[in-house]
Amino acid sequence: MSWEFSLTIAVIVLTALVGLPIGHALLAASLFYLLIVGQDMGIAAEQMMRGLYGSYVLLAIPLFILAADLMNVGSLSDRLLDFCRAAVGRFRGGLGHVNVVASLIFSGMSGSAIADAVGMGRIIINLMTRDGKFTPAYAGAITAASAIIGPIIPPSIPMVLYALVSDTSIGYLFLAGVAPGLILGVLLMIMNATLARRYDFPKDDPVPLREIPRITLRSVPALMMPVILLVGIYGGVTTPTEAAAVAALYAFVVSTVFYRSVSLSQAYNTVRQSARSTASVGILIAGALAFNYVVTVEQVPNTIRAGLADTNLGQIGFLLMVNVLLLGLGCLLEASTILLVIVPIFLPTALALGVDPVHFGVVVVVNTMIGLATPPYGLLLFVVSGITKAPIGQTIQSLLPFLFILIVGLAVITFAPGIVLALPRLYGYGG
Secondary structure, eight states: OOOOHHHHHHHHHEEEHHOHHHHHHHHHHHHHHHHHTTOOTTHHHHHHHHHSOOOGGHHHHHHHHHHHHHHHSHHHHHHHHHHHHHTTTTTTTTTHHHHHHHHHHHHHHOOOOHHHHHHHHHHHHHHGGGGGOOOHHHHHHHHHHHHHTTTTSOOHHHHHHHHHHHHOOOOHHHHHHHHHHHHHHHHHHHHHHHHHHHHTTOOOOOOOOOGGGHHHHHHHHHHHHHHHHHHHTTTSSSOOHHHHHHHHHHHIIIIIISSSOSSSHHHHHHHHHHHHHHHHHHHHHHHHHHHHHHHHHHHHHHHHHHHHHHHHOOOHHHHHHHHHHHHHHHSSSOOHIIIIIIIHHHHHHHHHHHTOHHHHHHHHHHHHHHHHHHHTTTTHHHHHHHHHHHOOOHHHHHHHHHHHHHHHHHHHHHHHHHHHHHHHHHHOOOO
């Protein structure tokens, strides 16, 4: 790597430290690189336009964001939560189980960990802390831990970003995320049950059995969204991008017409908010596209691949190294930044070592999601602490057992690719 590239990295670090958003920092550093090496700075614009307007899959991102925002502003979250309380609330530590199950269901709609924590998480935290049933720190910790399941089970915005940089099928990536998401959900519930017995957490008031059919019936329109998405994609009716449009339309119709919980003015404000969120993601993608050109010109992936080839790491050693690196970076960087900037550097090496690209994508996404809840700068930590008003140190202390069990799940997902690829292979994947 040249001294010009080293200076470019320094520009990224310095501009990020002074508070510039990472997307702007990547763009500024890319322009700086083109300037000092004497290339036309218009190349940056060319790379951004080609990537943003030439990738059909990117249309899924604003549509999934809109669907999640519509569900949060409407009553879909409340009805899903009622269904989860009826299903698992009667067990010891039941509201903790409700938290996890609600995340599993909500993840089939939003594709965003932050949307899960802010929407469904805010409601369940209030329930858990009411009357002192759970400490605010514990409620925040399990909410942060369960929210990471959102982008693992389809639909998944991070998997769309991975598909963008790896040219991998979004449909197979979505399928590959189902088993890992369920594994992590079960492990979180096991840990919650263990802690509930240790600290004598209370049971939730059991829902009378005669009420369960009525609650389920009220929840059916909300529960149908993941069914519609999956049947549409894997039944060959829609592409993943078209399914995202269907999800947004369905969330709008259910919220405004069926449940009548969202007024037209609220829907308009929700669309505006979704547009702002999409613009933020778009700037990050644009900056990453420009910077990836710099990385390609400097032949960074080839350099790393050659260096790793000399160490004879093999698949296991390489995946272990990637896990350690991504878990560390996840403490400091946003998941989108890792997916758009770091992953393309390691992807050629993974393919050269025979690592399946779909399996590698799931491993990467799970790593980046765990990073969202990992101290010191995990974004979910600040989100849940803002909701609970608990000191972040207490939240981190309560979160540690859940982080441990999540890393155990990550190890299973990493070193047992057959579990991850079983469902995609059932639908014709040849990897």
